[in-house]
Amino acid sequence: MRAAQSDLPLVFDDVSLIVGATTILQRVNLTIGPHAPTVIVGPNGSGKTSLLRLCMGLTVPSAGTLTWGGRTLSPKTRRAILFQKPVMLRRSVAANVAYGLARAGCPRRFRAARTEDLLDRVGLLDLAARPARHLSGGEQQRLALARALARQPEILLLDEPTASLDPAATRFVEEIIVAAAQSGTKVVMASHHLGQVRRIAGDVVFLVRGRVCEHAVASDFLDRPATRQAAAFVRGELVL
Ligand SMILES: Nc1ncnc2c1ncn2[C@@H]1O[C@H](COP(=O)(O)OP(=O)(O)OP(=O)(O)O)[C@@H](O)[C@H]1O
Numbered sequence: 001m002r003a004a005q006s007d008l009p010l011v012f013d014d015v016s017l018i019v020g021a022t023t024i025l026q027r028v029n030l031t032i033g034p035h036a037p038t039v040i041v042g043p044n045g046s047g048k049t050s051l052l053r054l055c056m057g058l059t060v061p062s063a064g065t066l067t068w069g070g071r072t073l074s075p076k077t078r079r080a081i082l083f084q085k086p087v088m089l090r091r092s093v094a095a096n097v098a099y100g101l102a103r104a105g106c107p108r109r110f111r112a113a114r115t116e117d118l119l120d121r122v123g124l125l126d127l128a129a130r131p132a133r134h135l136s137g138g139e140q141q142r143l144a145l146a147r148a149l150a151r152q153p154e155i156l157l158l159d160e161p162t163a164s165l166d167p168a169a170t171r172f173v174e175e176i177i178v179a180a181a182q183s184g185t186k187v188v189m190a191s192h193h194l195g196q197v198r199r200i201a202g203d204v205v206f207l208v209r210g211r212v213c214e215h216a217v218a219s220d221f222l223d224r225p226a227t228r229q230a231a232a233f234v235r236g237e238l239v240l
């Protein structure tokens with residue numbers, strides 16, 4: 001049997017993204033490898049979401065080349081993306097996960113058990129029968145994570161997954177993310193929280209106005225930022 005192809009490393013070779021007259025990302029050179037989570041930070045509008053959409057293959061570069069495991073085309077089956085505002089189906093919590101499993105090709109006879117397992121993993125088993133749209137923001141994020149994990153992705157792309165959550169909900173979501181990373185899923189996550197970078201990141205990509213200003217091991221980025229902008233960002237100053 002042929003070994004499954006890997007989507008890693010994810011390599012940006014001089015990638016630019018231009019829409020109309022706007023240059024959103026400019027000449028990005030970046031290698032995202034396996035193992036610890038990669039966290040993308042930067043001010044509003046610096047291109048974090050756009051970078052994640054490229055990683056998923058939802059948009060294509062205007063210039064340069066993006067490759068997954070050396071291939072310029074790779075089906076989205078090994079990747080999952082979680083947007084900042086999760087989209088819920090008008091169905092129960094369990095049905096939302098079962099739908100994700102069906103989309104991921106999970107045979108019908110396994111879906112009920114897998115749904116239960118995933119809801120347990122994200123702490124929503126007690127709410128399985130509730131309409132998904134009645135969940136709180138934090139619960140919706142956890143459900144969206146369960147749906148993403150249903151795909152058993154090699155790469156899990158997360159766009160500010162804790163942006164509107166309180167500390168307890170943030171901790172819960174972070175624990176799910178760390179557990180996924182520890183079980184071998186490559187996490188690539190946009191975040192605004194330096195505390196979260198410290199808790200989760202293996203490496204950090206710092207974007208400023210569509211350019212990669214710095215790409216470093218997380219502890220180096222936080223303790224010894226190499227650029228003036230990164231130093232200001234780490235000090236909590238407003239980087240414009
Ligand atoms: N389809 C589009 N057409 C035109 N401009 C776009 C498009 N998508 C994004 N942009 C612009 O590209 C820039 C980067 O947007 P992006 O959403 O990637 O930033 P971000 O770092 O995720 O910001 P935030 O922290 O606010 O989420 C912004 O100035 C945005 O207005």
Ligand SMILES: [Mg+2]
Nearest residue numbers: 048049050159
């Ligand atoms: Mg964004």
